[in-house]
Amino acid sequence: MKPADRIAEAGRLDGQVFEQTARIQAYRLKRLLNLGDDMQALAFALKHSALQWAPAGFEWEFVEVTDTEIKIRVRQCPMSVFRKEHNLELLPCKNISPPIYTALAKAINPKIAAYCTHAHPDAPKEGVMCEWHFVYES
Numbered sequence: 001m002k003p004a005d006r007i008a009e010a011g012r013l014d015g016q017v018f019e020q021t022a023r024i025q026a027y028r029l030k031r032l033l034n035l036g037d038d039m040q041a042l043a044f045a046l047k048h049s050a051l052q053w054a055p056a057g058f059e060w061e062f063v064e065v066t067d068t069e070i071k072i073r074v075r076q077c078p079m080s081v082f083r084k085e086h087n088l089e090l091l092p093c094k095n096i097s098p099p100i101y102t103a104l105a106k107a108i109n110p111k112i113a114a115y116c117t118h119a120h121p122d123a124p125k126e127g128v129m130c131e132w133h134f135v136y137e138s
Contacts, residue, residue: 115133
């Protein structure tokens with residue numbers, strides 16, 4: 001297998017692992033803490049899951065939280081910081097991350113959809129790595 005093929009395969013497998021991890025973490029938080037299935041429960045899961053864990057190097061914020069939607073902005077993530085420091089191309093997060101956030105959202109409520117509104121390979125935004133929009137679709 002060529003090195004580029006190995007990297008692509010590793011990325012594919014990472015995506016599968018992170019998707020399952022997000023689903024399991026959200027499900028366990030919901031069950032353990034008796035969370036509901038509303039947007040507040042999703043906000044709690046986002047805040048306390050490894051997807052956005054501050055001690056790992058994530059810097060992010062809720063931009064909006066309502067009964068029907070949540071918007072988050074990630075200013076810094078450890079993978080992108082590492083890749084920038086080593087002059088590596090950023091990961092195409094807009095293409096590979098949606099299944100991860102979708103899995104977390106749907107573990108809280110199958111009616112919640114996750115959309116990436118900005119991430120690499122989109123044009124860079126000052127102080128923003130990525131932005132996500134979660135919508136309760138009735």
